[in-house]
Amino acid sequence: MVKNNISFYTIKKICTISFLLCSLFLLLSLNQSEATEPRPLDEKIVYFFELNEDIMPAAERRVTRALAEAEEKNADIVLMRVNTYGGMVNVADSIRTMMLNARPTTVAWIKNNAASAGALISIACDSIYMSRGSNIGAATVVNQTGEQMPDKYQSYMRSMMRSTAMAKNRDPLIAEAMVDETVEIEGIIDAGKILTFTGEEALAAGFIEGKAESIEEVLSNMGIENYTLHRYETSFTESIINFLLNPLVNSILLLVIIGGLYFELQTPGVGFPIIASVVAATLYFGPLYIEGMAANWEILLFIVGILLIALEIFVIPGFGVAGVSGIIVTVTALTLALIQNDGLDFSFPGMENVAFAFFRVSITLLVSIGIIIFMGGNIANLRFFQKMILADVQDKNEGYTSADFSLRDLVGSQGLAVSDFRPSGKIEIGDEQYFAVSDAEWIKKGERIQVVSLKGSNLVVKKVK
Incomplete structure (x- = not known):
């Protein structure tokens, strides 16, 4: 019995030691493989991306993805080329926060414009460089028609500009002057004007680190000569979303939605027209929802409108309240999805943009009606539909x-x-x-x-x- 016990424990120890030795060997092998091509001590990893669009949810997604990829590549520097006239304050605040908390050194290279929200985001970076002919400032909060928003918006923006400038050791009064026209800075800006700097003026005021015309010049000014550059690449999903947001594509989707509903109601039963309409509605609202333009309640409003129209046609006799209400609700939902409203507050998009969105939807609706009248009786004779239906007589x-x-x-x-x-x-x-x-x-x-x-x-x- 004793011999068997000793043998058992001996085997157990041998197995344990073997496992530990194998694990140690594996770790050493991994470390060796990683050390085979060490990175030179003076080489920097630079991650470059562009922010050349309005500061909307799409821009926030771009920055989020860019910073995540920079972390994956263990980047030392994140270089962001900025060219924007601004956008949504809440989105700009989110991007500002990401840049303030980023681990790598963040650099804003302004190419042409860093206005409004673009100025806030640039100030949140560790360094700012500007190319020839560029501008930074004019950060007063306005709606989409250019009208100045109430003071509560300006107060919040002034506070963000000051705190962001202070976090990066920049003059907070200069940052505030980009929002508040009452701020006066001797030798820089008089009261009654909003501050906007050229590259030369910003450099003279010590508000930026330098001027540069290329990525290489930016990095050279930072004292970086030995580096590996990684660039942001637009994903397939981003390309599809941008394509679907094209006004022409958007209008075609509206045509398919309306036409599909009509032809399905003309020939009841779930078939090709209703499937085409549902797919078009998904492609219409989906990108707008992702962009932060179409809210949940607006999509629900569209569904309610369609249900009211169906109720009028199949259940309630006559063309009355349900049908008219359904048309009004549907058109309203399609219109609201195209603008950046906050519930029933249209101060940001402005009534001009609301009217333009309504005009787009109305024109598309009229074109749809014209196509239906012109093609309604002959659609089955079109070559496209002939391929999709059974034309042979089954005697x-x-x-x-x-x-x-x-x-x-x-x-x-x-x-x-x-x-x-x-x-x-x-x-x-x-x-x-x-x-x-x-x-x-x-x-x-x-x-x-x-x-x-x-x-x-x-x-x-x-x-x-």
Whole structure:
């Protein structure tokens, strides 16, 4: 028994020692592999990206991703080329906070403009360089039409500019003068004017580190000659979002939404038109939601509008409150999704932008109606749709049979319309109700009808005169 116990413990110790030795060998191997190509002590890793757009949620996503990639690459310096006229204050505040808390040294290289929110973001960087002809300042908070916002917005912006400048050892009074026209700085700005610096003026005031015309010159001015440069690359998702936000593409999606709904209502049953409409609505609202323009309640408003229109067509007789309300609600939702409103507060986008968005949606709606009127009767004859539908005649003499004999037996029968036809509705024959499509005429509820044919699974009816 003793021998067996000793043998067992001996084996256990050998296994334990072997495991530890293997683990140590693996660690040493990993360290050796990492040390095979050591980075020179004086070499810096520089990560470069551009901020050349309005300061909107897309810009915040870009900066977030850029800083994350810089961390992954263990970058020493993050170089951001700035060219923006500004944007949303809350987004600028988020980007400012990210730059203030970033581990690498952050550098703003202003190429042309760093106005308003762009000035705030630039001041949040450790160093600022400006190219020839560039400007920084004019940070008064305005709406999208250029009108100055109330003082509560200005007060918040003044505070952010001061605290950000102080955090980076810049003159807080100069930063405040970019927002507040009452600030006077001898030799720099008189009271009654908003401060905007040229590169030469900013350098003379000691507000920036220098001037530069290229990445190489920026880094050379910082005393960096030996470096590895990594550049930000636009992702496939960003490219798709930018494409879908194009006004032309946006308008085409609106056409598909409206046209799909119409043709689906003309031929009831979930098919290609409604699928196209749903996909178009997703592609319309999705990018706008990601951009922070379409809010949850605006998308819900659109869905409610569509449901009201469907309720009017299939349930409630006549064209009344539900139908009109549905159209108004749907158009309102499509319009609000295009502007940067805060609930029912339109002070930031301004009424001019609201009116322009409404004009865009209205024009698209009118174009859709025109296309429907022009193509409605001939859409099935288009080559595109001919490829998607069954055009061959399936003669019963060749062995083809209908899957629903009861509907075919209704051809020639008469009954009553139990809803208005626009152009589809409900009929009653005997004690049964069926969906049907009018044969190119308006049929009101209560009028007598006759089934004239069966197209696919749809009964085609006409009014009995």
